[in-house]
Amino acid sequence: MGKAAESSKGLVGVMQAFLKGATFQTTRPQKDKTAAGPSTEKKAKAIPWVEKYRPKCVDEVAFQEEVVAVLKKSLEGADLPNLLFYGPPGTGKTSTILAAARELYGPVLYRQRVLELNASDERGIQVIREKVKNFAQLTVAGTRTDGKLCPPFKIIILDEADSMTAPAQAALRRTMEKESRTTRFCLICNYISRIIEPLTSRCSKFRFKPLANQIQEERLLEICDKENLKYTKESIAALVRVSDGDLRKAITFLQSAARLNVDKEVTECTVIEIAGVVPPKMIDNLLQICFKGTFEKLEVTVRNMVDEGYAATQILIQLHEAIIEGDLTDKQKSAITEKMAVVGKCLSDGADEYLQMLSLCSVIMQQVAQNN
Numbered sequence: 001m002g003k004a005a006e007s008s009k010g011l012v013g014v015m016q017a018f019l020k021g022a023t024f025q026t027t028r029p030q031k032d033k034t035a036a037g038p039s040t041e042k043k044a045k046a047i048p049w050v051e052k053y054r055p056k057c058v059d060e061v062a063f064q065e066e067v068v069a070v071l072k073k074s075l076e077g078a079d080l081p082n083l084l085f086y087g088p089p090g091t092g093k094t095s096t097i098l099a100a101a102r103e104l105y106g107p108v109l110y111r112q113r114v115l116e117l118n119a120s121d122e123r124g125i126q127v128i129r130e131k132v133k134n135f136a137q138l139t140v141a142g143t144r145t146d147g148k149l150c151p152p153f154k155i156i157i158l159d160e161a162d163s164m165t166a167p168a169q170a171a172l173r174r175t176m177e178k179e180s181r182t183t184r185f186c187l188i189c190n191y192i193s194r195i196i197e198p199l200t201s202r203c204s205k206f207r208f209k210p211l212a213n214q215i216q217e218e219r220l221l222e223i224c225d226k227e228n229l230k231y232t233k234e235s236i237a238a239l240v241r242v243s244d245g246d247l248r249k250a251i252t253f254l255q256s257a258a259r260l261n262v263d264k265e266v267t268e269c270t271v272i273e274i275a276g277v278v279p280p281k282m283i284d285n286l287l288q289i290c291f292k293g294t295f296e297k298l299e300v301t302v303r304n305m306v307d308e309g310y311a312a313t314q315i316l317i318q319l320h321e322a323i324i325e326g327d328l329t330d331k332q333k334s335a336i337t338e339k340m341a342v343v344g345k346c347l348s349d350g351a352d353e354y355l356q357m358l359s360l361c362s363v364i365m366q367q368v369a370q371n372n
């Protein structure tokens, strides 16, 4: 116990240093960069495109009109309720609050007024008690160094708040209430159901919608132009397809694809390769063996797929699609998908990929056999 606590303390230290560094390095130079024109930049300052093309003001956040409208109203009044952003990954939650904070405080004050915590290790109950509390207790003035008015409170951003333990969330609740004069909280999470009710009831809730394909395409095309990439319509469509609504994923894939080819050409093939999608032929083959083959054959095929390095979770997703669309009876489908749910859970708990896949495929085999 003592040892664990000690090592987690060390970790917290490292994370703090990391977070501090990250906040300044990623948000600051980015600003200068766009002013200078990104395409003329030297390669030396390579930053991930997700950071480089993060919206800089709330107006640049696409597709979340309702959220932006309400948030802007709050910004005008220079008062902000406690916020809770929720929705799927890569839809602009972090970007929105960072942009809002920057608009409120300007680049200088931003550093003093905004505390951003976004790794799950950072937020045991101890950290909430000490770090958040200490920061929350500092009182602040209502003017900026450049004389402009700014709100007399600080903002604490707790990204991925749904990974906080319930006791830590409860500790936060007290702090939130006690420091309401000087501090606003912004909780960000994917699953609102994992936030305890006393916290959700203290925040204005904002739901972020999954981004429409067209919006994603537009953003990707914009980046392609700014980075002088060669692309085809199909490759952009493929990017959107493989990243299911997660623009961060799509942008990251785009950057990898651009790096992979010498002349900055993004092809559909590279996209699919990078995304780690299992070739449809392989999935078909696997299913055929489940339908008609023997268990021995199945063993070999599954072994091969896992050895080829395809992620079991990816195989699972694609098998799921194939099964749902395939022509089995509803009863068979429901038995198989139920097994898929169990396998998915086991995989996320760190179970052996080969065994899980084999177990799933044998259920498919069994179901098919039963009906014949």
Ligand SMILES: Nc1ncnc2c1ncn2[C@@H]1O[C@H](COP(=O)(O)OP(=O)(O)O)[C@@H](O)[C@H]1O
Pocket (backbone or CB within 6 Å): 049, 050, 051, 053, 054, 055, 060, 061, 062, 063, 064, 088, 089, 090, 091, 092, 093, 094, 095, 096, 211, 219, 247, 248, 251
């Ligand atoms: N609504 C949006 N408008 C513009 N860009 C977006 C939007 N959502 C996501 N992005 C892009 O995706 C990246 C990740 O967004 P982020 O705000 O970190 O997502 P989240 O916090 O919701 O997971 C950003 O760098 C940005 O370029």
Ligand SMILES: [Mg+2]
Pocket (backbone or CB within 6 Å): 093, 094, 095, 159, 188
């Ligand atoms: Mg985020």
